[in-house]
Amino acid sequence: MKKETKKNIRESRRDFMKKSAVAAGGFMIVPRHVLGGPGFIAPSDKLIIAGIGVGGKGETDLKSFHSSGKAEIAFLCDVDDRRAKASRRKFSKAKYYKDYREMMDKEANNFDAVCVSTPDHNHAVQTMAAMERGKHVYVQKPLTHDIYEARMLTEGARKHKVVTQMGNQGASGDGVRLMKEWYDAGIIGEVEEVYVWTDRPIWPQGIPWPKSNAAIPAELDWNLWLGTAPYKEYIDGLVPFNWRGWWDYGTGALGDMGCHLIEPPFSVLDLKYPKEVECSVGSVYVDAFARGYFPESCPPSSHVIMKFEDSNSKDINLHWMDGGIKPMRPEELGPEETFGDGSNGALIIGTKGKMMCGTYGTNPRLLPTSKTDQVTVPQKYKRVPGGMNGHYAQWVEAAIAGYGNMEVSSPFDIAGPLTESLLIANLAIRGYDIQKKKGNKVSYPGRDLKMIWDAENMRVTNFDEANQFVKREYPDGFTL
Template sequence: MKKNSESKAGTSRRDFIKAGTAAAAGFMVVPRHVLGGAGFVAPSDKLVIAGIGVGGKGESDLKSFHDSGKAEIAYLCDVDDRRAAGSVQRFPKAKYYKDFREMLDKEHKHIDAVSVSGPDHNHAIHALPAMQLGKHVYVQKPLTHDVYEARVLTEAAKKYKVVTQMGNQGASGDGVRIMREWFDAGLIGDVHTIYTWTDRPVWPQGIQWPAQKAEVPKELDWDLWLGTAPYKDYVDKLVPFNWRGWWDYGTGALGDMGCHIMEAPFSILGLQYVKDVQASVGTVYVDEFKRGYFPESCPPSSYAVLTFPKTDKTPGDVKIHWMDGGIQPERPEELGPNEVFGDGGNGILFVGTKGKMMAGCYAENPRLLPTSLTEQHKLPVKYERVPGGASGHYAQWVEACIAGHGKKEVSSPFSIAGPLTEALLMANLAIRGSDLRIDNRYPGRNLKLIWDNQNMKVVNFDEVNQFVKREYRQGWELPTV
């Protein structure tokens, strides 16, 4: 396939390399089409992919790309040899690295695209240098850890003209398209309120950071795993999954599931940036008299309300209610007492002026309410379906990368995924603000945070702005776009 131009990338890339380790010493980027001369055609008609974070979800992502029949998994990178073992076995011809900077330094001329699937706090630092090298990127959800990073990657996708996709595969499913057709047909009228919820977390939250450090497993490079996060001693059971409940690394239940559940409201109503957000959080008591205060950990449950300004599809503002930790909204009257609400643990409920519709996670199993109406309204297909539905999310990106920037649509490009992620992280600002203790008080509670979108700051509670753009560990600063 032809390569995207890698011009304009040299300076930013050198800045990043200078801030990194000696293993990733600076280099001048030379576009592959320049190396091959005019009319250069890649030696393979397959997309050459490098994976960063190749265990767990990273492994399944790479398998899905490979199963498209149009991708070659040529490079693997993971800080933990234990987690990487499955991908190494599955793709024995792929070259293996531990440091993504070394991989990009040595192999960038041979890579077409990069798949990023690691802890949230390193998503941006893994994706942006690849984009600056002209590589297409697929980044797992949530797109980033911080609001600032989401804006940066959204802008980078425009500047470097690469094909982007976030790993919220429900965006390619039939469910969201069916609900969009119902909405467009006026079946539920104008939408003003949406309820979204999840039964996550299924990992520890609302707990104290372990006092006892543990021995770092010999297969794990702890410094590389920490990446952008502040240095702390390794503790047992943090990896590979329980990091999600700690603010230094994860984004809680909202970051984990919100991109799957809130995608449908964004797609259907054309939502963009939040104008205000408020939240309340669950509390933990260490005994019957003393309330626990664990600011490093996400709360055990939370409830946030986000307000979005009107769009060309809504007559006024739209409010999205988010609930996690097992909290659910009141069951709608139109739903039978024994009918499943959402999918049981997760769900989306649209409330319109004429009716309601709901679905489960990934917008699966969409239904009009009462559910008997669903079979009565079989509408013509208005929005083209993605072959394979949600599972086709991967092949869709592969084919768009091969076609080249701007040639084929994808379901969750950063132009959509960026604002969606920002909205979720804005809700996290309110959640963290509600749990922020200053002089033994909680001044952020019971506040509605007003968001200045242009300047990317909360205007009425400055203390929470420290979480819009965090301090990166020295040597791990995000490159400038």
């Protein structure tokens, strides 16, 4: 391919600007990559964003980008017209699509960045499609549905040199930075045990797939919503929220809350990948004498133990508990003091002391809590302007600055390993229920195992049956 001359490039840009003005009815904000290549700051100093999944959390994400004063929402994409209504009203000049692939093919030259806020099972293909076109990406948590996808997106962000951020806004909060300063100062000593818990799920889990189908709402493109998932008939209640409890689409309580709750100890202790994982899960009673296990659905509760190594190669056990299971209250916590934030929390136990926080790393406290106001350490880590709320503006400004010119709190280099760790925990949960026939009886060979994880090769080394969940096969029309 011949190298374009500067004259041809100028003429091409000039021609594009004329066509854009006609096509958009005077919409004159032009992406900086069109005006001056990667990293160029447009005269408007605005990041031009396309949203994929623009209802619910996607709607609030787009509003947060826009409120930074440095972003324009130019394109909207959603498979459900009902969910898209509020964003279409708010950003009435934005062009609307249902299929992200069509939007990418037709409009890739007209925006700088993409926000992905769709169900977990479609995150990876949508994000990779954006990165391959040189677009900066903001992706809701968890980063991906599968372990393999998380690794590919992490590598893809480096390859395509784009600014990335996962939507775990607590990573930009002051709480996790203060906790890291306490830890670095030796206040709690060396850490050996971490407990993280949540009251989720707050949607149905541990249930059989409904037998009765329902009529597909006229506003919903069911095939596009399914995307990378295997085809099933539409059922009531799955959209817009209860998909989280089904393995084909969601990642359970771990996927919903793990990125918010595990991120503080993950960041404080500089963890990477677990080397071992084991679990126990709750079940439901289907009648007075039998318990039910439904492999299509995430369990109603679980306790997972992941073993990590810290930077000094010392073992750290991280316990994840959901479905209302909690660790024992620390003896240093007063009988009427709130543990974590009540519903959720993280407790880090060291050889010299303990510290805890709530969701997103909020309200960090040393134990006993009276110690919190008595201990002062130098500020070592720069705070993000606006704290958690600044998570959005941070990504916008970093994307405007260009790849490698400004730090963000949860780039894929951090979000990828964090997400992989959660999904490895889910690997143990799913492997727990793998069935084998022994004569007339059914056994569950994964139930009593400690699974050994080979992070480099992304596989369980001592229970191959669990590796089927590391990477999915996509239906035709979807690729990574």
